[in-house]
Amino acid sequence: MKRRTITFSLIALAAFSLVVATTRMAKPPTVAPCSDAWFVYIEKEYDASPSDEEGHGPDFGDPSWFSSFEYQAGIPNTSGRLPDQRCLAIQQQLERRTIVVSRLFGAITLWR
Known part of the structure; x- marks a missing residue:
């Protein structure tokens, strides 16, 4: 039983380490919303x-x-708005939220 507990603990520690090693906190863009640089940054930073x-x-x-x-980042859908309005709404959501990005699980909103 003790050997099983140690084995389970090592596997759990390895899995946790893998998740931590492949996860980072995303930062909101600092460039003008709706610019090409903004779109490129968002795709890269939020994977x-x-x-x-x-x-x-x-x-x-x-x-x-x-x-x-919006779906991938877990933020509200802004359909029905004009593109510039959608960019501003997304920018505001990204500034308000804490989003971590995992290569294993994608973007995950932690705090709203």
Whole structure:
């Protein structure tokens, strides 16, 4: 029984270490919302891209790009707004929330 407990503890510690080693806290963009630099930063920093493995996907500012990012980041959907309004709403949400990004699990909102 003692050997099983030690084995379980080592496996749990290894799993926890893997999650910690592959997780980081995302920082909100500091560039102007809706600029190309803003979209590029968001996709990189939050590891959230609506594109497939070959790079095919919606263009920056496309309604499906916004919806995909909002879903992946766990923030409210802003559909029905104009693109500039959506950028500002997303920026505000990113500044208000604490989001960690895991290579294993993607973007996870911890605090709102």
